Amino acid sequence: MRFTTLAGLANELQEAESRKELARVVGRYSRTEVVVLDELGYLSLPDGAAELVFQVISERNERGSLIVTTNLTFGEWTKVFPTRAWPRPSLTGSPTARTSSTPAPTAGAFRHGLERRTNKKGG
Secondary structure, eight states: OEEEEHHHHHHHHHHHHHTTOHHHHHHHHHHSSEEEEEEETTSOOOTTHHHHHHHHHHHHTTTSEEEEEESSOGGGGGGTSTTSOOOHHHHHSSTTOOOOOSOOOOHHHHHHHHHHHHHHHHO
């Protein structure tokens, strides 16, 4: 499992691109079983970053689970990815793809839950 914010992923991808290591980083995300992408739409992305993030999302298609937390409705995702037409049938038509209007926990709450679970296992 890999947890990151949208801004963190965008920064990581832009740095990898500048070091000519983008394919390696995208490959690492595509091989991870579960990726949690937090705070979609919370901050606007720098120029070019949305394309890089979309590349990771499309590479993961049918390879592993992607959990996205956001306060945006699915229709508002074009605010984050304005230059891409989302393949709506492949996202909403999948039996495992679901949208929810229930507010998602914050990154801090998620990490706290993982830490609490880890501490219980450790003793």
